[in-house]
Amino acid sequence: MDLLTLRDTYLQQRIMLCFNGPISRSLIEEIxxxxxxxxxxxxxALSASMDVFAVYIEMTQNIRHYANQQGxxxxxxxxxxxxxRDEAGHYLxxxxxxxxxxxxxxxxxxxAGLAGLDAIELKKAYKQQLRRPRDEAAxxxxxxxxxxxxxxxxxxxxxxxxxxSSGQSFFSLTATI
Amino acid sequence: MRQDLNLPGSASTPAIQSDWQAGRLSLQxxxxxxxxxELFSRVIDWVEAFLERExxxxxxxLELVYLNTSSVKAMMDIFDLLEDxxxxxxxxxxxxxYDPRNERIAELxxxxxxxxxxxxxxxxxEVSA
Numbered sequence: 001m002d003l004l005t006l007r008d009t010y011l012q013q014r015i016m017l018c019f020n021g022p023i024s025r026s027l028i029e030e031i032x033x034x035x036x037x038x039x040x041x042x043x044x045a046l047s048a049s050m051d052v053f054a055v056y057i058e059m060t061q062n063i064r065h066y067a068n069q070q071g072x073x074x075x076x077x078x079x080x081x082x083x084x085r086d087e088a089g090h091y092l093x094x095x096x097x098x099x100x101x102x103x104x105x106x107x108x109x110x111x112a113g114l115a116g117l118d119a120i121e122l123k124k125a126y127k128q129q130l131r132r133p134r135d136e137a138a139x140x141x142x143x144x145x146x147x148x149x150x151x152x153x154x155x156x157x158x159x160x161x162x163x164x165s166s167g168q169s170f171f172s173l174t175a176t177i
Numbered sequence: 178m179r180q181d182l183n184l185p186g187s188a189s190t191p192a193i194q195s196d197w198q199a200g201r202l203s204l205q206x207x208x209x210x211x212x213x214x215e216l217f218s219r220v221i222d223w224v225e226a227f228l229e230r231e232x233x234x235x236x237x238x239l240e241l242v243y244l245n246t247s248s249v250k251a252m253m254d255i256f257d258l259l260e261d262x263x264x265x266x267x268x269x270x271x272x273x274x275y276d277p278r279n280e281r282i283a284e285l286x287x288x289x290x291x292x293x294x295x296x297x298x299x300x301x302x303e304v305s306a
Contacts, residue, residue, distance in 0.1 A: 025189075025211055029188045029189055033188065046278045046279050046280075046281075047279070047280050047281050050243060050279060050281040050282075051281065053243065054243065054245070054281075057209050057245050058245065058246060061209070061211055061245065061247075064211060065211070123288075127288075127292075130249065130250055130253055131253075144246040144247075144249075144250065145245075145246050148246045
């Protein structure tokens with residue numbers, strides 16, 4: 001294993017915390033706990049640390065829900081999560097997972113749709129989504145979470161969708177706190 | 178009378194206590210279970226039963242710190258029940274205590290309050306140093 005290359009990549013991209021593997025409910029809690037402790041030690045403002053944690057929870061729980069809904073096995077239900085800090089001191093929270101290509105394209109569109117909304121419009125969209133009946137909100141699952149992340153992100157959420165040889169795609173989402 | 182709730186809470190679930198006699202329901206801590214509906218349906222059932230069978234006031238005492246979006250949705254369902262009761266002239270109220278250093282939870286509580294016409298107090302906790 002070439003850990004040095006891995007380490008150099010982390011340093012280069014200013015990654016503070018990273019996880020790649022099958023993600024369980026308890027792992028989400030454990031990593032979240034580590035993340036909060038780390039941010040507290042960095043004496044990050046409590047509001048920033050709450051936002052990073054909130055975005056991390058929404059991202060990872062969306063991935064879990066999606067993998068469950070698709071009936072993915074452990075290997076397919078793998079999540080890639082990274083929290084980095086950019087040169088301006090913003091926290092970048094990213095998560096990626098395998099998706100069916102059509103679902104990935106739907107997500108990219110949904111995020112692009114939110115990018116044009118200002119804070120007031122996002123709040124309105126959030127409250128509307130909150131009032132939608134549970135069953136209706138369930139199919140995509142990620143509706144309310146995406147709007148919540150968009151509200152917390154100081155820049156529009158960024159997505160990427162890369163096709164894989166398996167016929168599925170790798171979807172990734174980044175929020176800037 | 179209905180069996181009261183007394184749930185200890187965990188990393189991802191709030192501690193929950195209900196007191197039928199006193200007409201009080203309290204929740205403290207973080208709330209981000211994967212299946213919020215499963216946890217909150219018990220709370221919602223308790224609130225529904227209380228409002229249905231009693232005519233006494235009901236007060237919610239909250240010290241929630243962080244809620245994921247599905248917990249937010251569940252809390253909104255509870256506040257909707259209180260709102261309906263209030264419109265029928267029932268005395269209901271919410272007091273939400275928060276750590277003044279955590280402005281995010283105060284903002285969330287404020288967004289809930291915007292949609293409620295009953296007494297909804299958002300009160301900073303006293304923090305030592």
